[in-house]
Amino acid sequence: MEATTPSNLEYMILGYAAAGIIMALTVAYLILKARRIRQEAELLKRLEDDQEQ
Amino acid sequence: MATIQAVSDSRSAFAESADVAYPVWRTRLLFGLSVVTFLSMFVMLYMALFYAGTDAVQGHAQRLFYVHVSSYAGGSVAFFITVIGGAAYLITRNAKWDRLAVSSVEVGLPLMTVCLVTGSTWARPIWNTWWTADPRLNAMAVMWLIYAAYLTLRGAIEDPDRRARFAAVYGIIAFASVIYVFLIPRVRDDTLHPVVIGPSVTNPSAQGEFEVRTDPRIGATMGVAMTWWCLAAVVLIWHRLRLENKAAWLQALKARWLSKQG
Numbered sequence: 192m193e194a195t196t197p198s199n200l201e202y203m204i205l206g207y208a209a210a211g212i213i214m215a216l217t218v219a220y221l222i223l224k225a226r227r228i229r230q231e232a233e234l235l236k237r238l239e240d241d242q243e244q
Numbered sequence: 245m246a247t248i249q250a251v252s253d254s255r256s257a258f259a260e261s262a263d264v265a266y267p268v269w270r271t272r273l274l275f276g277l278s279v280v281t282f283l284s285m286f287v288m289l290y291m292a293l294f295y296a297g298t299d300a301v302q303g304h305a306q307r308l309f310y311v312h313v314s315s316y317a318g319g320s321v322a323f324f325i326t327v328i329g330g331a332a333y334l335i336t337r338n339a340k341w342d343r344l345a346v347s348s349v350e351v352g353l354p355l356m357t358v359c360l361v362t363g364s365t366w367a368r369p370i371w372n373t374w375w376t377a378d379p380r381l382n383a384m385a386v387m388w389l390i391y392a393a394y395l396t397l398r399g400a401i402e403d404p405d406r407r408a409r410f411a412a413v414y415g416i417i418a419f420a421s422v423i424y425v426f427l428i429p430r431v432r433d434d435t436l437h438p439v440v441i442g443p444s445v446t447n448p449s450a451q452g453e454f455e456v457r458t459d460p461r462i463g464a465t466m467g468v469a470m471t472w473w474c475l476a477a478v479v480l481i482w483h484r485l486r487l488e489n490k491a492a493w494l495q496a497l498k499a500r501w502l503s504k505q506g
Contacts, residue, residue: 197303199369206308206365207293210315210358214476217354221483228490235497242504 264493281479288472296465308366310469315358318473320422322352327419330412342408345415347484353391380429380437387421
């Protein structure tokens with residue numbers, strides 16, 4: 192009996208999609224963290240400027 | 245970065261930020277590497293999804309091989325950098341090494357998550373199960389939990405010196421789990437998990453090849469995927485480290501500002 196290649200494309204798509212989502216979340220985490228630090232730095236600078244005036 | 249450099253020009257306490265104002269060439273190198281990593285991702289995906297042939301036995305699910313194995317390689321590189329950071333901290337007691345260690349764990353953990361998830365997705369059509377009590381699979385899950393605990397336990401220690409010392413020792417010891425995961429199908433004969441990279445000396449039945457040695461397209465795709473995931477790990481750690489440096493600088497400024505108020 193001749194063996195046939197199984198059809199399991201959906202699992203490949205699922206795996207690659209999951210990997211993409213995890214990596215996208217990792218990059219989003221870095222972007223959001225950078226934004227929060229920048230906002231805090233700007234706030235602190237404003238507070239210090241106000242104090243000097 | 246531009247914001248931080250602009251802020252560092254201020255005549256105020258922000259002048260202390262000189263330690264997070266990096267040389268321009270380093271920023272350019274990071275930017276260049278980030279662009280290369282992003283663009284080469286499409287090359288890697290093209291090779292994995294179209295260039296490499298479809299496995300006759302496993303079908304398209306075998307293409308998960310290029311993500312599953314290489315994300316483990318990228319995660320291992322990240323965790324090895326944790327060891328370097330931890331060891332350097334214990335020798336120098338310089339907080340920058342502790343920041344490198346935590347940054348690499350935060351990047352290594354998602355890469356190992358990719359490895360776990362793609363492995364489980366691949367197992368479903370091939371082993372007919374998402375998960376089974378296999379020594380390799382369980383060791384991988386334990387390794388993931390060990391590094392997740394690293395982040396949790398760090399957050400539970402208030403004193404920065406104590407936290408850094410604890411994390412350094414923990415990060416060095418935890419790397420044993422990465423080595424164990426790599427070795428386990430090579431030394432135990434009761435695992436379903438195949439050995440594709442390198443020989444399986446004590447467990448020949450675990451040897452799997454996917455024609456890596458006979459089909460140059462599979463070997464080339466694997467090489468590109470391995471390089472990409474390791475490069476992605478390094479670039480992400482570099483970005484994460486810069487954020488950690490900025491956060492530490494900001495923390496110092498906050499403390500100084502608050503002491504002035506007092």
